[in-house]
Amino acid sequence: MTQIFAHRGYSTLFAENTMGAFIEAEKVGADGLELDVQLTKDGEIVVIHDEKVDRTTTGKGFVKDFLFSEIRKLNANKEGLKKEQIPSLIEVLEWLQSNQLICNIELKNGLIPYEGMEEKVIRLVRRYGLSERIIISSFNHYSIVYSYRIAPEIETAPLFIEGIYMPWIYSQSIRAKGIHPKHSAMSDAVLVETMENGIAVRPYTVNKDEDMQRLFKINCTAIITDDPVKALRIRKQIQNKS
Known part of the structure; x- marks a missing residue:
């Protein structure tokens, strides 16, 4: 059965990459989460997608120029009534100990x-005993290889914006157990062949009904979506038909 990963949490209805969005994703029945990490000026790991805080918070400037204590003062729920802090990775991992979710940590180290x-x-990840439930992904494949070298027990998965030739061969060459391609970048045949060669396939960001249906029908390993509720509904419909 195709797993459903909530992209930055349940981000269609809640502020992305916040504890609120993660908790709601778990409540509605998602199988996993996808989140992004960066470092503050004083080296703390925080959960935020953009290199700058401008789009998603009440602040302005680069994540790397904030001290952890400063970045925690920002409101990451810009549009909503309830204040949400930018989470630390520690906060998320502590919470993950209370459930069974899989968590895809994307290292945002392509530009910085x-x-x-x-x-x-x-x-x-090791301190919280979560190695079995974490997947490390990045567009920076050097970082993926390095992560594998220092922690071969934690699954890695390169991210792709474009299709590549025989992605299973490439994945095997860098010891990655999965790939996370843009959902429109690879054909069904390539995705199926990748899975047949023992590599997990988790396309992102799958939000349209027809894209979800297509990927559920080929029994993709997982999909990464902003709307886990819609994905759960469509997955159920397809299961009922088969």
Whole structure:
């Protein structure tokens, strides 16, 4: 059965990458979460997608220029009534101990090469005993390879915006157990062949009904979606038909 990962939490209805969005994703029955991490000026791992805080919070500037204590003062629920802090990765991992969700941690180190990010993330994952439930992904494939080298027990999955030739061969060459392609970048045949070669396939960001149906029908490993409720409904419809 295709798993459903809530992209930045239940982000169609709640502020993305906040504890509120993660808790709601678990409540509605998502199988997993996808979230993004970056480092503050004083080296704390925080959960936020953009390199700048401007779009998703009440602040302005680069994540890397804020101290942890400063970034925690911002409201990450810009449009809503309830204040939400930018979570620390520690906060999320602590909470994950109370449930069974799988968590895809995306290292946002394509534009800014955060020093020591891989070690810091891996140290925390191990400290909370979550190695079996974490997938580390990134568009920075050097970072993925490095993560595998220091923590071969934690699954890695490169992110792709474009299709590549025989992605299973590439994945095997960098010891990745999965790939996270843009949902429109690879054909059903390529996705199926990748899975047949033992590589998990979790396309992102799958929000349209027809895209969900297509991926559920080929029994994709997982989909990453902003709307886990819609995905759960469509998955159920397809199961009932088969």
